[in-house]
Amino acid sequence: ERPNGAGINESERHRLARRARGLERELGAGLQVVDRAQDPVAWDLFLALEASGWKAEAGTALASTASDAAFFRRMCAGMSATGHLELVALEAGGRTAAMECHLIEEGATFVIKIAYAADLHRYSPGYLLGVRVLDGFDRQGLDLADSCAAEDNAHIDRLWPARRRIQTVLLPTGARSAARSGSRAAARSGSGAARRSPAAARARGCRCAERTRA
Numbered sequence: 001e002r003p004n005g006a007g008i009n010e011s012e013r014h015r016l017a018r019r020a021r022g023l024e025r026e027l028g029a030g031l032q033v034v035d036r037a038q039d040p041v042a043w044d045l046f047l048a049l050e051a052s053g054w055k056a057e058a059g060t061a062l063a064s065t066a067s068d069a070a071f072f073r074r075m076c077a078g079m080s081a082t083g084h085l086e087l088v089a090l091e092a093g094g095r096t097a098a099m100e101c102h103l104i105e106e107g108a109t110f111v112i113k114i115a116y117a118a119d120l121h122r123y124s125p126g127y128l129l130g131v132r133v134l135d136g137f138d139r140q141g142l143d144l145a146d147s148c149a150a151e152d153n154a155h156i157d158r159l160w161p162a163r164r165r166i167q168t169v170l171l172p173t174g175a176r177s178a179a180r181s182g183s184r185a186a187a188r189s190g191s192g193a194a195r196r197s198p199a200a201a202r203a204r205g206c207r208c209a210e211r212t213r214a
Contacts, residue, residue, distance in 0.1 A: 008131065008158060016128060023123040027093035033132050036099075037085040043076040046087065046099045046115050053118035062113075079103060090129040097125035100133055107143035130159050 008016075024030055036042035047063040055061035062068045079085035086102035086109070098116035102109050111133075116126040137145045144164070149156040151163075 012158070016124070016131060019123045020128055023097060023120065023125060023128065024092055026120065026123065027095050027097070029093035031090055031092045031097075031128070033129065033136070034089050034091055035086050036089050037076070037080045037087040039087075040073075040077070042087055042089065042096075042099075043073050045089075045096055046101060046113070047072060049096065049099055049117055050113070050115035053116070053121070076101075088129070088133060090125055090132070097123070098129040100129060108146070109137065109142055109144070110146045110148055112148050127155070127159075134159060 020031060036045075047061075047069055050056075051061040051063040056064060062072050076085060076087065080087075084104055086100075086104055088100050088102065089096045090098045096117070097120050098114070100111055100115075101113040102111055104110075114126055114130070116129075134145075145160075147153075147156050147160045149160070151157075
């Protein structure tokens with residue numbers, strides 16, 4: 001299992017350094033990473049950044065749907081109030097080039113959303129921020145950092161090559177359901193526990209999947 005960031009070789013790091021210098025020249029100041037989780041203005045800025053590029057064209061940006069945008073604001077308000085939100089921004093010269101939204105809990109960080117300024121895309125601001133975020137994760141000594149991305153995402157795979165298998169397990173609720181499930185499992189396998197395959201789960205109208213995450 002390779003550590004996160006291991007997919008970036010020296011040549012790639014030199015290329016990113018050149019892009020960072022180009023972005024600094026464009027914005028007229030040095031880049032810095034700032035956590036803006038406590039700033040309600042930044043919540044709307046994240047929505048605007050995400051809506052500045054292809055996600056808006058595809059209709060998948062949070063701001064494309066009023067209810068999704070409202071949910072994001074409520075989530076930021078609730079999570080920031082309890083210390084479970086990071087909204088890290090790559091900034092320079094009074095502009096925000098990219099942002100990541102993280103949910104944090106007891107040594108684990110989940111990168112649930114990424115956004116960047118579409119007019120600065122030639123400098124790869126989202127990638128530049130991602131590298132800096134990973135360096136920060138290493139310093140924090142986290143037990144788990146999850147990119148929340150699909151396993152075949154080539155961009156994320158370069159930053160997050162390490163993997164941990166995650167499984168979704170369905171558990172019955174209520175004494176009668178538990179008893180029936182236990183009886184069926186015992187009849188099938190001779191034990192009191194069984195794991196339903198994804199295909200079987202779909203046949204029964206259930207949602208069950210195994211996947212890998214960065």
